[in-house]
Amino acid sequence: MGFLDISNVTKSYGSVEVLHQVDINVEEGEFLVLVGPSGCGKSTLLNMIAGLEDITSGDISINGRVINGVHPSKRNIAMVFQSYALYPNMTVGQNMTFGLEMHGVPKAERDRALADVSKLLQIEPFLDRKPGQLSGGQRQRVAMGRALVRDPDVFLFDEPLSNLDAKLRVDMRTEIKKLHAKLKTTIVYVTHDQIEALTLSTRIAVMNGGYVQQLGTPKEIYDTPKNVFVATFMGSPAMNIVPAKVVPQDGEPHAEIKKSDGTTAHLKLSQPNLATWDGKDILLGLRPEAMTDVDGADKNSRNIVKLNNTVDVTEPAGSDTFVTTTLGSKDVVARLRADVEVYAGQPFEFAVNMDKAVAFDPQTEERIEAE
Ligand code: ADP
Ligand code: MG
Numbered sequence: 001m002g003f004l005d006i007s008n009v010t011k012s013y014g015s016v017e018v019l020h021q022v023d024i025n026v027e028e029g030e031f032l033v034l035v036g037p038s039g040c041g042k043s044t045l046l047n048m049i050a051g052l053e054d055i056t057s058g059d060i061s062i063n064g065r066v067i068n069g070v071h072p073s074k075r076n077i078a079m080v081f082q083s084y085a086l087y088p089n090m091t092v093g094q095n096m097t098f099g100l101e102m103h104g105v106p107k108a109e110r111d112r113a114l115a116d117v118s119k120l121l122q123i124e125p126f127l128d129r130k131p132g133q134l135s136g137g138q139r140q141r142v143a144m145g146r147a148l149v150r151d152p153d154v155f156l157f158d159e160p161l162s163n164l165d166a167k168l169r170v171d172m173r174t175e176i177k178k179l180h181a182k183l184k185t186t187i188v189y190v191t192h193d194q195i196e197a198l199t200l201s202t203r204i205a206v207m208n209g210g211y212v213q214q215l216g217t218p219k220e221i222y223d224t225p226k227n228v229f230v231a232t233f234m235g236s237p238a239m240n241i242v243p244a245k246v247v248p249q250d251g252e253p254h255a256e257i258k259k260s261d262g263t264t265a266h267l268k269l270s271q272p273n274l275a276t277w278d279g280k281d282i283l284l285g286l287r288p289e290a291m292t293d294v295d296g297a298d299k300n301s302r303n304i305v306k307l308n309n310t311v312d313v314t315e316p317a318g319s320d321t322f323v324t325t326t327l328g329s330k331d332v333v334a335r336l337r338a339d340v341e342v343y344a345g346q347p348f349e350f351a352v353n354m355d356k357a358v359a360f361d362p363q364t365e366e367r368i369e370a371e
Contacts, residue, residue: 003028003186004049004154009058011044011210019044019210022058026203029184035197036207037233042190045207046156049188050079062153073103075154078147082159086131086142093118093127096146103150113149120182121145137168144179157189161196173199194234198222206230224358228283228365231358237288237335242328243362244284246277253277255284255357260310260326270303270355273371282368283360288322290356291334293342297351305352311344323348 002025011019019041026032034042047053049060051072059066067075086095096117097110105113118124121141131139140160147155160176161169177200180187191197197204198218206213206221206229214226225231231239244255247266253274254266267284274282297304312331313324321336325348334350342348359368 002026003030003063004188005059005061006045006049007059007061009045009048009060010056011041011048011053012056017056017210022212024205024212024215026186026188028186031180031187031189031200031202033197033201033204034188034190034207035192035194035204035234036213038192040207041210042192042207043158046079046158046188046190049154050077050156051075076150076152077154077156078150078152079156079158080143080147080160082162086139086146088131091128091130092123092134092142095131095142096149099146100149110149113151117145117148120148120179136164137172140164140172141175144176148183153186155185155187157187159191160189161191161193176200195236198234204234206233208233223356224367224369225285226367228285228360231285231360231367235287237322237333239358240286240288240291240327240330240332241360242284242286242330242332243281244328245281246274246279248275248278255282255359257284257328259307260312265307265309267305267307267352267354267357268303269359270357271359271368271370274359274368277359277368281362283362283365284328285358285360285367286332286352287356288333288335290353291332291350292353293336293340294349294351296337296340298353298355301353301355303354305354307350307352308347309350311342311346311348314342314344325350 004026006022006024009022010017036042044053048055055068059068061067093114097114100110118127123141123145126134126138161172173196201218203217204221205215208229214221214230221234228241242257244257246253247256249266253269255269256264256266259265309325311323311325315322319338321338321340323334323336323342324331336342361368
């Protein structure tokens with residue numbers, strides 16, 4: 001049992017079930033990120049933890065106590081929203097301690113909490129300002145401060161960085177990570193941004209259509225995605241999914257794929273149990289970084305396959321060059337080193353790191369696990 005237990009939880013609005021049998025155990029001090037496309041049920045789940053939405057069935061408990069019927073104010077949970085709505089007429093300091101005052105916390109204690117938290121978040125210089133006199137990033141920090149002064153058991157965030165510009169979002173991401181390293185408070189954090197999920201979390205729940213598709217560490221999710229949805233949602237550019245057929249060659253399973261010139265290539269599979277798929281179709285999953293130029297190939301890989309194929313598009317991106325080529329009649333993105341000479345319309349020798357390839361069942365779209 002975890003610190004925060006979400007056990008067989010469903011949510012219906014009228015006759016429509018929007019969350020289905022969600023099971024997530026969060027250990028104390030974990031940073032769990034709920035990630036998924038818009039409408040998949042992230043906010044609904046977070047709001048049920050906070051007590052802002054009823055639980056249709058199942059249980060949520062904190063520290064062994066079922067909180068289904070407990071009033072939000074009695075859950076010792078603090079929440080930071082995307083629209084953090086600070087009171088415009090109150091100072092920063094008043095905004096941060098207002099909630100404590102409402103809870104009847106004595107002034108000396110409020111002042112101590114305010115001093116601690118404003119030092120931690122480096123907002124001491126603005127305590128007497130009004131929110132209108134702050135930048136977006138400073139306001140976001142005040143909103144976090146308002147939640148932190150309560151010293152909650154669990155900290156909930158709902159897309160807290162979505163309203164900030166790209167640069168500030170990256171800075172605040174680092175700040176939140178530092179804050180968690182210092183405080184070690186249990187965090188459940190909602191975002192639709194897969195990069196935010198991978199960089200912030202200790203574990204990720206990838207959601208789609210009201211289901212938790214996979215729950216795991218960022219590395220598990222990235223390296224061994226449970227299905228095609230998780231594989232293509234997490235990572236940018238997305239994992240390439242190439243139709244292939246498993247054929248034996250020298251007694252070992254190979255992926256047969258159609259090249260852009262109409263001939264076929266045979267890529268030796270690193271996963272021996274795919275021999276049982278001989279003669280069958282699979283979907284081969286190749287991340288862009290698993291297809292590179294020969295000199296840039298991973299020196300630790302035991303299975304680099306060279307593959308000559310025509311380049312369709314080149315996209316220099318500063319630190320890397322992304323190249324689009326056609327495999328199995330699909331556009332496939334490869335990630336080359338920036339200084340590699342590569343031209344659209346010309347053949348190029350790619351190095352495919354088959355140790356990093358994953359295979360999916362084309363019927364169920366589930367990953368075929370290595371044994
Ligand atoms: P997310 O936060 O992942 O974008 P939500 O949790 O807000 O998704 O919504 C999940 C689903 O529940 C959506 O299909 C949404 O339309 C539906 N939904 C959310 N709130 C309500 C409500 N109050 N009444 C009816 N349906 C709702
Ligand atoms: Mg939402």
